[in-house]
Amino acid sequence: MKLIGNCKISKDGVFLNGELKFTLSEETWKREIYTRLAIDYPKFHKMDALAKMAFLSVEILANSPNPYEYGDSEMALIFANSSSSQDTDLKYIHSYEVKGSPSPSLFVYTLPNILTGELAIRNKWYGENCFFIEEKFDAEFFLEQINFYFSKGAKACLCGWVNSFDGKEECFLFLIEKDTIDNTESLKEELTKLYNQ
Amino acid sequence: MSPIFMTYGTMITPLGNSVEENFDAMLKEQSGVDFAENSGFNQENWPLGKINSLPAKNRYKELLQRTCKNLISSHGSELFSDENTLLIISSTKADIEALPKDTFASTRSILKEELSLKNKIVIISNACISGVIAINTAADYLQHSDFKKVVVIGIDALTDFIIYGFQSLFALSNEPSQPFDKNRKGICIGEAAGVVILSKEKINEQFHVEYLGGSSSNDANHISGPSRTGEGLFRSINLTMQRAKIKAAGIDFISAHGTGTNYNDEMESIAFDRSGLIATPLNSLKGYFGHTLGAAGLIEVIATMKMMENSTLLKSVGFKETGTTRAINVLRENKQQEVTTILKTASGFGGGNASLILKKCL
Numbered sequence: 417m418k419l420i421g422n423c424k425i426s427k428d429g430v431f432l433n434g435e436l437k438f439t440l441s442e443e444t445w446k447r448e449i450y451t452r453l454a455i456d457y458p459k460f461h462k463m464d465a466l467a468k469m470a471f472l473s474v475e476i477l478a479n480s481p482n483p484y485e486y487g488d489s490e491m492a493l494i495f496a497n498s499s500s501s502q503d504t505d506l507k508y509i510h511s512y513e514v515k516g517s518p519s520p521s522l523f524v525y526t527l528p529n530i531l532t533g534e535l536a537i538r539n540k541w542y543g544e545n546c547f548f549i550e551e552k553f554d555a556e557f558f559l560e561q562i563n564f565y566f567s568k569g570a571k572a573c574l575c576g577w578v579n580s581f582d583g584k585e586e587c588f589l590f591l592i593e594k595d596t597i598d599n600t601e602s603l604k605e606e607l608t609k610l611y612n613q
Numbered sequence: 614m615s616p617i618f619m620t621y622g623t624m625i626t627p628l629g630n631s632v633e634e635n636f637d638a639m640l641k642e643q644s645g646v647d648f649a650e651n652s653g654f655n656q657e658n659w660p661l662g663k664i665n666s667l668p669a670k671n672r673y674k675e676l677l678q679r680t681c682k683n684l685i686s687s688h689g690s691e692l693f694s695d696e697n698t699l700l701i702i703s704s705t706k707a708d709i710e711a712l713p714k715d716t717f718a719s720t721r722s723i724l725k726e727e728l729s730l731k732n733k734i735v736i737i738s739n740a741c742i743s744g745v746i747a748i749n750t751a752a753d754y755l756q757h758s759d760f761k762k763v764v765v766i767g768i769d770a771l772t773d774f775i776i777y778g779f780q781s782l783f784a785l786s787n788e789p790s791q792p793f794d795k796n797r798k799g800i801c802i803g804e805a806a807g808v809v810i811l812s813k814e815k816i817n818e819q820f821h822v823e824y825l826g827g828s829s830s831n832d833a834n835h836i837s838g839p840s841r842t843g844e845g846l847f848r849s850i851n852l853t854m855q856r857a858k859i860k861a862a863g864i865d866f867i868s869a870h871g872t873g874t875n876y877n878d879e880m881e882s883i884a885f886d887r888s889g890l891i892a893t894p895l896n897s898l899k900g901y902f903g904h905t906l907g908a909a910g911l912i913e914v915i916a917t918m919k920m921m922e923n924s925t926l927l928k929s930v931g932f933k934e935t936g937t938t939r940a941i942n943v944l945r946e947n948k949q950q951e952v953t954t955i956l957k958t959a960s961g962f963g964g965g966n967a968s969l970i971l972k973k974c975l
Contacts, residue, residue, distance in 0.1 A: 489830065489848060498715075500738055505712055505774070512777050518654055523778035524837045524962065527705060529739040533963035536831035542848055544829045545965055546746055549717050549736040564753035568828075568856070582713075 417562065417603055420572070421480040422590035422610050423473045425449065431613055432476055446472060446585075457538065464504045464525035465580040467534045469587035470495070473576065474535055483591055484574075489542040491572040492565040493532045494558060496548040499581035501528045531578060543570065553577045553588065555607035559600050566594045577611065617755050617824040618815050619748075619971065621915045622764065622808030623683035625676060626902050627664050631683065635912075636919040639901055640947065644930050646789045646801050646903050653785075654777045660789045662803020662903030663771055672804065673708045673770035674719050680766060680806040681727030692816065693728035697761040699754055700724060701735045702768070703747035704907040709774050724766075732760075741870070741961030742829065743767070744807075744910020745969055749827035751811045761813050767911030768806040775802055775906070782837070784874055790904075792871030792897035792929060793878045793943045795936030800872050803903025807911030809918075815974075820922040825954075826856030827969030837962050839877050843884030845966035846958060850888045857970040859954060861889035864970070866926060868917040868957045871897020872904050873931070877960060882937035884966075890956070894942050900930030910959050914971070921952045921973045 424431040429439040430449060440448050446468045450460055453475050460471060477483050484491065504525045511519035524530065529547035536542065544565060550557060562573045576589045588611045592603075621632050627645030628638040638645075649661040667675055684693065692698060708719040721734055737747045744767040751763035769775075779785050779800055786799035815821050830852065832845035840846075854860065867890060869881055878897075885891060898913045905912060920927055926948040933945070953975075958968045 488833075489852075493831075500707075500716060502712060502716060505706075505709065505716070508778070509712065509774065512654060512773075518777035518781040520778070520781040523781055526774075526778065527738070527740045527962055529963040529965060530836050531963075533831065533836045533965070536833040536964055537835070540833050542830050542833050542845060545739065545831050545963070546737065546750065546829065547739045549738050551721075560758070561753075564750070564757055567757055568753075 417597065417599060418593045418595045419603060419606065420591040420593050421477050421483055423477045424588045424610065424613060425469060425473055426586040430476060433480055434610055434613065462521065463534060465585055466501065466528060466578050467525065467531040469585060470531040470576055470578050471534055471538065473587045473589035477589055477591060484539065486571045488540055490570060491541060491574055492544040492570040493535060493541065493574050494546055494561050494565065495532055495576045495578060496550045497528060497577060497579040498549065498551055499579055500549055501526050503580040553611050555604045559604060562592050614756060615813060617752050617811055618821045619809055619811045619824050620816060620819045620821045621918055622810050623680060623687060624807045624912055624915050625664065625679055626805040626912060627662050628901065632915055632919065636916065639916060639927055642930065644789060644901050645803065652776055654780055659776060659785055660801045661771060662801060662905065664804055671710065674723060676770050676804065676806050677720065677723050677768055678727060680768065680808060681724065684808060690729060692762065693730060693764065695762065696731045699732050699735065699760040699763045700730055701737060701747045701751050701763060701765045703737050703743035703765065703911065704768050705738055705740055705743060706769060706772065706775065709772050740963050740965055741906055741909060742959040742965040742967040743907045745827065745957060745959040745967035746829055748809065748910065748914065748969055749967065752824050752827065755811055755813055762816065763811045764808065765811065765911065766806065766808050767908040769804060769906040769908050771802060771804040786873055789931060790873035790899050791931035792873045792899050793936060794932045795934040797873045797875065797878060797936055799874050801903035803905040805902055805905040805908040805912050807908050807915050809911060809914060820918065821974050822918055822921060822971040823974055825859060825970045825972050826853050828852035828856060829965060829967040832964035832966065834964055836964060839880035839960055843880045843887060845964060846881060846884035846960055847887045849966045849968045850884065850956065850958065853968040853970055859970055864890060864893055864954055864956045865952045866955045867893050867895035868913050868955060869895045869897050870959045871899055873899055879937050882939040882941045885941050886939040891939060892942050894926055894944055896927055896929035896944050914957055917955055917957060921955065924949060924951050926950050926952065
């Protein structure tokens with residue numbers, strides 16, 4: 417397996433391939449990244465926090481050498497988090513319990529896998545998708561799933577840990593390409609280190 | 614590749630508390646969908662697939678506990694406490710009542726306690742295709758890890774959260790749903806739990822099928838509406854047929870997703886036509902149970918396995934007249950017929966599509 421690139425974003429800053437690219441001001445940090453990337457994608461503003469973070473990470477990683485150069489169904493999207501869409505769930509409940517009517521625009525984001533749909537739409541990725549709920553980031557679990565998708569024919573796996581709950585927001589994205597080297601153990605260590613940076 | 618077998622565990626729906634009770638009710642053409650008083654945000658009486666014996670609060674936890682108790686009584690405890698057994702759960706909202714606390718915490722604690730599990734629990738939450746993906750993931754574990762058995766539970770309970778949400782999208786039907794019919798008006802939401810067990814060797818004398826392959830594909834089109842061309846479903850069906858080494862002509866039956874909304878059912882008809890499956894008999898089981906979200910893939914696969922076991926095709930409840938631009942072969946009547954190879958499909962929010970192919974063990 418070959419680690420093509422990785423990106424970690426939170427209010428603390430943007431890390432690309434293990435290097436701190438820039439730091440951010442607290443509240444509007446996702447908007448700040450969007451502005452700095454100079455992207456024009458109005459749909460971004462409608463997304464919930466999970467989808468925004470995944471979207472931005474994918475755009476940032478696009479600036480590293482040769483990402484996403486696969487056929488439109490050759491890359492699997494494997495995503496996970498620990499809090500599902502609970503942040504948006506609470507906002508949606510607020511819409512009908514307090515604000516007077518259930519909000520359809522919030523309701524559609526009350527599923528964590530909506531973010532993979534957003535990435536697929538933006539990039540025209542038709543490959544396999546799966547979203548898992550895990551207690552904590554576990555590089556070994558991702559590598560196990562990546563191995564499954566490689567065995568089934570995927571050329572690459574774009575993986576992400578995207579969490580938004582109780583004011584804590586983070587996204588760690590990494591792209592793994594299939595090759596013949598079995599380096600699961602060293603990759604596990606490397607990914608754990610990069611996630612904790 | 615070594616063969617992968619699958620059998621059914623249990624099934625709890627408005628129609629019954631076991632696989633047998635459910636299938637008997639389905640043979641009698643009963644539907645579990647009924648009008649539920651004041652269930653809407655504005656006190657509408659939406660038709661829902663509601664399990665009336667569940668309490669008003671903690672429906673999810675109670676349903677999960679009942680599911681575990683059924684499994685222990687039908688399959689014994691050793692299957693679950695075995696260190697070679699993995700458990701995968703498919704749920705979209707799980708214990709949503711737990712908010713603002715973790716909505717998946719009770720799932721882990723109930724399963725660990727009731728089933729004395731040795732291993733971690735894999736949770737899949739991928740909207741309405743969760744169930745089919747969970748079965749595909751179970752097969753991955755059997756092919757490429759040391760696990761010998763994988764139990765897959767699909768479960769979701771009725772909540773105001775879900776009902777109000779689909780109501781806000783104008784996706785609910787004010788009559789029991791009629792998938793693929795000309796007069797279909799939308800979705801009826803339901804609640805259910807369904808369990809299948811996949812294994813490297815048959816686990817008991819019960820009916821087993823062989824799992825031949827599965828896949829998923831994204832529409833890359835819209836987060837809450839299906840592709841107009843059925844692209845994702847078409848791609849998934851083709852990839853699944855390729856993996857299963859089965860051609861369209863080799864598929865005897867399709868257990869479709871068929872939610873009863875205009876756009877979804879139309880999309881499916883296009884994808885089936887594009888896949889060379891326009892004449893293949895099919896049904897949607899949403900007329901019996903409503904749309905049970907994370908449980909849908911599981912209970913529909915179980916009902917289809919019972920159809921294979923009994924050489925009986927169940928009709929698509931609610932379907933009378935073709936209502937899609939492609940004239941697919943939706944069953945109007947139950948039919949005695951040998952069914953060897955089936956295709957199961959699912960589509961959902963986030964643009965997800967998934968499918969799998971099963972073959973009767975002869």
